[in-house]
Amino acid sequence: MKVRLFAAIDIGSFELSCKIFEFTSKNGMKEIENLRYRLDLGGESFANGKISGEKVDELCHTLLSFRKIMELYQVEAYKAYGTSAIRETQNRMILLDQIEQRTGIKIEVISNSEQRFLNYKAIASRGEEFNKIIEKGTAILDIGGGSIQLSLFDKDTLVATQNLKIGVFRLEEQIRHLAGNNVRYEELLDEYISSQLSVFKKLYLKDRIIENIIVVDDYVSSIMQKFEKEGAGTAHLTYDEFVKFLGGEKNFHLQEQAKRFGISEDNMAHTFVSSVIIKRCMKTLGADHIWSPGVVLCDGIGYEYGEKKGLLTEIHDFRQDIIACAHNISKRYQGNKKRSETLESIALTIFDSMKKIHGLGKRERLLLQLATILHDCGKYISMVNLGECSYNIILYTEIIGISHIEREIVANVVKFNHEEFTYFDILTRNSLLEKNNYMVIAKLTAILKLANALDRSQKQKFKDIKVALKEHILSISVVTDEDITLEQGLLRERADFFEEVYSIKPVIKQKKSMII
């Protein structure tokens, strides 16, 4: 049996961590090492957009020690992800290059939505336990230092996710200014969190019933896990049990609690804030059951690797979650569902038939699919500026599971579906897009534009098409009795861009159905 080893590294805002995972066919994925090192990168990065030399030294030093452990296990691969602290540095390219030169470790920066998606994958990697929980209405509460992420499940699919700027450290910072005396500390915290959560509730909860809440954080869940490990059965708690576990509603003594949980007082202070967030969330959403799976980002990174390499049996269709989220966004902006479906069908059929030409993969196919779903969201704001408005909506709406760049790709594809294509120099002037991203945009735009042309009348005449590629001709056969003059006419115009990108000419072939 082959034993495969992988290292996951998380450059968090307040902690560096590294886990070594073992993949075997017998045990699946198994954690072998768990290294954690406290390092406050976020403090500097958030305040002035830079990380001081001292911290960089410490970071490199720690990465070298992680590397030592990776070498010990002779890992076949690793992934090192940087989150918000790195994300918010201004000189990030220089910083990352420097770190790579000094440690040989390449750090990739992931967006909030990717990060949360990995956390979510980590939870889902718990398999059975997770699947059982999401049979009922469930929310995932992912508490970070700067923000929290609240995601809702409806019948085992993730339907909505929102980032709220009420992370532990941010709250501590803000409430400290307000709370003169400690007596009102919890009250103030609660009130502050409550106001933010009620907005979320109005927007997303609607008539959904949430019974369970799954918590991912560095504090409360690690304590719950610790006690669980010792056999106290604290991974699952009801609201009342949870309150009791934390030492009751009112009598909170930092020192005593810290001692009881065996953690530092500093840590206990953060734990306290985290627990207030959890309690308020449960109250607002009406959930009475809390589950702490005890996972961290590294678990998600490990899971992602195993998934990619086919080392794990699939437990949950994560792509469906992304698509469901997009559908929900489209719904919110009153998108035309029927039209989306037609576009999706046409565009994906074309995409699939041209694999050899465009050379794009599954991930880009997903982006194209998202673009079709969100193709008209901007009309909610302005029918005239449909392209620009759609672009902005997509750019500023978080879609869990895809990165910022990917979102920008989708937004551009949707925009250029409606507008003249803008070429590289201008397009990338104010963005992080690189050449390869640009090519994806061009290729996907060409396909979407073509698909759009084929459904110009919006009567779904081209819903079922067959596409065949022969040398430089892409023949699109459609069986319909309706008049397709409009489409054919438009195609000539739209096909220009398609031809420009692929050097392939699309042609429509109509077959009348047998029924006359």
Next chain:
Amino acid sequence: MKNKYLDPNYYYNRELSWISFNKRVLLEARDKQNLLFERLKFLSITSSNLDEFFMVRVASLKDMVNADYTKKDIAGLTPKQQLEEINKVTHELVNLQYSTYNRSLYPMLLQQGLQIIAKHEELTKEQAEYVDRYFEEAVYPVLTPMAVDSSRPFPLIRNKTLNIGALIRNRHKEKNELEFATVQVPNVLPRVVKLPGKEGMTTVIFLEEVIERNIGKLFLSYDIVSTYPFRIMRNADLTIEEDEAEDLLKEIEKQIKKRQWGQVIRLEVEAGIDKKLLGVLKEDLQVEESDIYYIDGPLDLTVMMKVYGMEGFENLREPKHEPAQVPELPEGCNVFEQIQKSDIIMHHPYQSFQPVVEFIRQASRDPQVLAIKQTLYRVSGNSPIIAALATAAENGKQVTVLVELKARFDEENNIVWARKLEQAGCHVIYGLVGLKTHSKITLVVRKEEDGIRRYVHLGTGNYNDATAKLYTDVGLFTCKESFGEDATAVFNMLSGYSEPLSWNKLAVAPLWLKDKFLYWIEREKEQALNKKPARIIAKMNSLCDRDIIAALYEASAAGVEIELIIRGICCLKTGIPGISENIKVRSIVGRFLEHSRIFYFENGGREEIYCGSSDWMPRNLERRVEIVFPIEDERLKKKIYHILEGELRDTIKASIMTLEGTYEKIDRRGKEAYSSQEVFTKEAKQEINKIKEGVDNRVFIPAKHLED
């Protein structure tokens, strides 16, 4: 004061308790049941013990007095009061040492055919000629005599060395002034010099007598007025300012050099020393009268260890102890396969330490092994473990070794092999700032067919193959995942790679251990209050942590039966009405040094047993990295419990603490003669023999290569 159990009246001073331990060792030297040379050895041990005690404990009390530090100890004594008490009892102890030597041992040695010539004046003519020739050929070239006068300052007298002081007078000078001269008795030559003698009699003389006899040859134009040997002890407690020490290694090297210069805290001189000579020493070394010991016999009795090691006299020594094989780990076995079958407990020195060496040796060559991590505290010279670790690194394994440079008096030794390991490519960690790493743990990471497997050895004793033949210790081999995870976390913590989150099985000092112990003791108290079975048996080297003792008092008061087996210091008082009536303290001093730490809690019937590296001392619980590990397997629990049971049954080598704090041998009337160390030795042999006899004789066993 928070509770009544903290009253200083309920505690003994730790230094006095230590002296009382050394007295128990001395009693072994006086015990007629022991063989004569074994008695010499015990005498020698009391002497080296006392040296260390002075250098460390007395020295630091002196420092406190010098600094006007008046904080009282656990028993309510100020440093000054403690020094006064110590002075009184150490003088008594030294007197007892020499009366033992002069009145019992010396005459008996003579009887047995070993003559130690005390004074060179007693030499026969023939012997005197031999001695003079030996002096000229071997001794004279290595001597460095030093005289003091107005142009030459008082020379450096090195710590713990033996010297000969002399008053001399220049023949050619007008004025008849006395000058002081001194010469160090060289360490490079054996102190015991064998002489030609009568048939059937071995005759020896000590080197200092040889030099004294010939001292005139060192100061040629002088008359020798008087010569007497003397020896000093300096303040040598090594306190390193770690915050300032950039490179710990360099700092320790520096400190070792400095150690020679500490304040003189003890001066030993021969009884009857010339008053004038003594006056010079007193003045130049700045010693107070109370710190002078007038010795009636040879200075520095550690020399008796050399006498013990002399050829011949086999009937006067215990036969060399041969540890028994560990049945689960027969010679030539694959240690990893054996550990996979089940956890293994070893009881040294009754059982061999070789499997531990073999564990590391096999790991160093095994292609499946990825890494070896180990803590090393005190290692033997020429250690096979160090050699194996170096081989492992050369074979491309990741080897991490935590070397504790701060192991007292072993620093010099430690630095040498630490460098050796580094050269071989090991990752050597030189201890932790502010903490001594006292835990004994080894982790071997192996990539096996079905995944990563971690093998762990945890022990109560150091990874020292030499002391493992003399110290009683317990070791555990396991490859249980929970232990493997903890061991990994220990090393990640020690190497600064990671903060530990929580422990599965281990209790680790300085952060978690004390609370654990207090919790276990308190839990026993609760059991007693609930009328459930409640009993504590704890075996260790020293008990002097106030919080732990208070907790034990509280438990005792609640009805917990407490049996303590404490070899050395014990600040706890037994038999205080309403406080410690349920506590018994016993001390076992025997051929082997009792060293294992075992903690048993009856816990209402759900018994728990722990072993580890930690004593119940503040330094162990608060300033050291220590590991205490549970014994979980029922079969192994029985084995460990058997150790405690045997020691509680001991009627030969055990002494019981009396209500006055003295120790008395057990009144054996009506009791069987039971020496736990002897019984364990026998049992270990029986166990392996039983298995060997059971082997099918038709199976041929290929011979194994001999241990190198």
